[in-house]
Amino acid sequence: MxxxxxxxxxxxxxxxxxxxxxxxxxxxxxxxxxxxxxxxxxxxxxxxxxxxxxxxxxxxxxxxxxxxxxxxxxxxxxxxxxxxxxxxxxxxxxxxxxxxxxxxxxxxxxxxxxxxxxxxxxxxxxxxxxxxxxxxxxxxxxxxxxxxxxxxxxxxxxxxxPNYPQKNSFKPNISYDHFRKLHNVKKDQKIILFIGLLSKTEGTDILPSILKELLQKTKKIALWIVGDGVLRSVAEELERKFPENVTFFGWRPYQEIPNFVNAADVCIVPRHKTPFSYYYNEEGVLKISEYMFLGKPIVACGIAPSKEYLLVEPQDLVKGILEALKGNAPKPTPKTWEDNxxxxxxxxxxxxxxxxxxx
CATH class of the missing domain: 3.40.50.2000 (Glycogen Phosphorylase B;)
Structure with missing residues (x-):
């Protein structure tokens, strides 16, 4: 130039x-x-x-x-x-x-x-x-x-x-069934996956209310929390209180993340509404496009609308998760760095x- x-x-x-x-x-x-x-x-x-x-x-x-x-x-x-x-x-x-x-x-x-x-x-x-x-x-x-x-x-x-994943950098190396078996998931349990920095920005503080409301609807769910951060204690306390329904994995190497996503039934992005909400969607938030890459239903709040995920109000997040478990969430279109x-x-x-x- x-x-x-x-x-x-x-x-x-x-x-x-x-x-x-x-x-x-x-x-x-x-x-x-x-x-x-x-x-x-x-x-x-x-x-x-x-x-x-x-x-x-x-x-x-x-x-x-x-x-x-x-x-x-x-x-x-x-x-x-x-x-x-x-x-x-x-x-x-x-x-x-x-x-x-x-x-x-x-x-x-x-x-x-x-x-x-x-x-x-x-x-x-x-x-x-x-x-x-x-x-x-x-x-x-x-x-x-x-x-x-x-x-x-x-x-x-x-x-x-956009920040889409590369084709060869986000592939599970353990099968869906085997990974769930490794982590003692019951056959009739549905995995709700949260990945990210454990902070208020990423909505970690919302997880306790999500779990409480979910367990009032069904006991056949498992909340997996993958990540670390200043609100680590929130995840640790949830696992201590609900050992049958919560597993806190902490920070995991990036090469392991595809296995967690692949094993999940629904992936969640629970953010608070802020002046930044309009700017966040699957193009800029890498983990959303990674969920899309493996075809997982996504339920989100506090971000921009998109045809790739089910966007709900924060108070309707559990309702959205239950709808996604019934197959009523959008089927995301995988997008990659190489193609897009x-x-x-x-x-x-x-x-x-x-x-x-x-x-």
Missing amino acids: STKTVKNLSLKLVYITLYPEKYPRVKKISTSLEDQNIAFQALTPKIRLKLGNGKIERLISAFVTYTSFLLQILLTDADVYWVANSPDVFALPLILRKENYILDYRSPWPLQIELEFGKGKLSRTAEYLTHTTLKHAKVITLTTSTLLRDVKKLRKQIYII CKPKVLELIEFVKKPPHTR
């Missing part, structure tokens, strides 16, 4: 995000470009400071980490820069150097800041930074079509590249290779 673009299609692409090792999207993009004669690098921050979980400690930690990473970006040379937003500060060195860049717009950062710190100078600064990075981006990529409303007025080239996303990545790269006057 810069003046250094090479005519033989060989170029260096640097993807910029704070935690590339925690973001599966980075590896998927890299894999998609392996046969394209492109040198791909995920820029990893040399300094990451974490003083504590309080707001002041987090602000100080962010300031030190962001400042050092900004300097690192400023000194990094590439033909193509692909910058993940949230936070939106990491495009600033590229704007200063007048480099063209792709902005991977993943979430509305100013809204996150406002919800956590309130409306004020900090949220207004975030709003200004987001506007600036979007304004100067040559191309914008989105993880979900729900983000279109934030950027379509900019009249820029936009590509929607890689072609968009290659189209994007071809676009940025073109001289400006031909775009």
